[in-house]
Amino acid sequence: MTKVLPREDDGDGKCFEDLEIPPDLDLGRQKDMYLKMCLIREFDTKVKELWLDNKIYGLAHSYVGAEAIAVGACAALHPDDYITSTHRGHGHTIAKGADINKMMAELFGKYEGYNRGKGGSMHIADVEHGMLGATGIVGSGMPIALGSALSANVLGNGKITICFHGDGGTNQGVWHETINMAAAWNLPVVFVIENNQMAIGTELSCVSKETDLFRRALGYGIPGVLVDGFNVFEVYLAVKEAVERARAGQGPTLIEARFLRLLGHFVADDQWYRDLTKVEPYWDYDPVKRMREYFILNKLLKEKEIVEIEAKAKASVERSVVYASTECSEPGIDTLYEDIYAHGEVIV
């Protein structure tokens, strides 16, 4: 599990392995996971298209290339467990079971959206499904996860929290504070670093001497695990083990899912600051493509069955665009003061 993955400057990426059949996921669940990965891929591909077409606005950050992490990790959770997210939250939201119609409606700024048109991409939240919200401030979701883990501990409800964050977030002060407290108090939380090795336009190696982020776990007295972030089953197995530890009251685990950001920081980022020839080889490890190949290679699904899943994802996303653009309403000006305070209270 702790093999060292290639970094951008290592070139060929030969350390990546083929996906292996996971011991405890039946084919039905694997197909579910593939559907979710395809949904994320289709959704964020569509988001870029809509953004460039001026149909949606603001900042939107694509989860394309990271699908294996959210889907692998959330497959290890119960439906009522919690996750916290980042500014790149579409993948987490879909993986946790959100309705993509409400997501797309939110991106269109509609009242029927998850956030009533007041959050947009960067604050997408589906609290009902335990998705405690995307946040536009890198690292700021860390203590929120500490809080939900603390509440599970006090209420004794057995809920686990997965705290997704990026390598950028690992250099915020609250990252240290959160993991230190979660470890000190043995809280039921799993920290998943989505190490895409880029913080907006700055490479991790430029700002951190130790780029094996999982090794930081040593400093907190908790297990640190490195997994291939392009491999959905490897992520799943590591998170599952961490979730089991957490449920048994053995505290947090730090999981570094290492991969590489394949696209720009946000949907319209042309990445002029980056040598894209070094990124190109990593498309071979595209997690969606890899999972597809896995089904074929292991003769688990026929091409036709795979195409059916992919078509389903595509149709769902197309449907969400129709829903958001033609069946939803603009929030009225009268909603401006709504939900600043609880229970309809307005303080002007």
Place this chain on the structure above:
Amino acid sequence: MSIKTVREALNDGMREEMRRDPTVILMGCDVAVRGNPFGVTKGLLQEFGPKRVIDTPISEPGFTGAGVGAAATGLRPIVEILYSDWITLAMDQIVNMAAKMRYMFGGKVNVPLVVRAPFGSGGGNAAQHSQSFENWFNHVPGLKVVAPISPYDCKGMLLTAIRDDNPVIFFEHKRAYQIKGEVPDEEYTVPFGKAAIRKEGSDVTIVSYSMMSIKALQAAEELEKEQGIKCEVIDLRSLLPLDYETVMGSLAKTNRIVVCQEANLRGGMAADIVAEIIDRGFDLLDAPPVRVAALNVPMPYNMALENEVIPSVQKIKAAVLKALGDR
């Protein structure tokens, strides 16, 4: 009724709420074993155990944020910032998360968080242990801000704060913990957004809160005794929401107003209150409103210098005379 100190009233308030509601927890630096540096949380660990009364590391952003996350998932956390000056460390979690989660998530989440923050100056604590930042939070939609001073209000508003489904910044004056007053033995709450008139008068309205309301009352009593000037002293208690009805009602009677704050003058609560008064009732004013505040300097250590900076009873009296200047 019993006579209690502010310290006891706050302790009672937390204890009673924690007994009544198992989702109330308390966390902060030294709140458990030590019972906080001012003794406000003494005995709570013994009664409620370490799961609910939590000594945190010195990690204000982390544990304040944990309070936000816990509030969003079913608890009613009381987070204590040992000295309110260090609330600066937790600003991101308070301003960008606690205050905005409900709104930016479309009303899908409650954040019933109380941040208790001992504030105020005096005693030679110098520049990093003497500040009053209530105006910063007044600026942030989504927060509520209160600053009660009497034992009765401290307990009653703490209960209201804990039961409120919004994040509340609860400023306690750290030089007020010994103040004594009557507190009912039975359960009661004091609502937010209702000011208290501490002394009735017809000549000048003095708007104040926290320690400044005690100084304002003293100034009013001295002015009445010495010069027969009748001031009406308003203790706002709650800053966001703020009871402008009471303020404007008093101004309609006196037509002159002095607004006091302990924080330094520039950009403060008093400026905001005066602006609002002008918007709501410029024609009621017979004289320009007068602000009383600390000087625009970092708090110096030297006691003589410190006394020069902190707004005094004398300065309030001078401000009242200024407001009466053309009468």
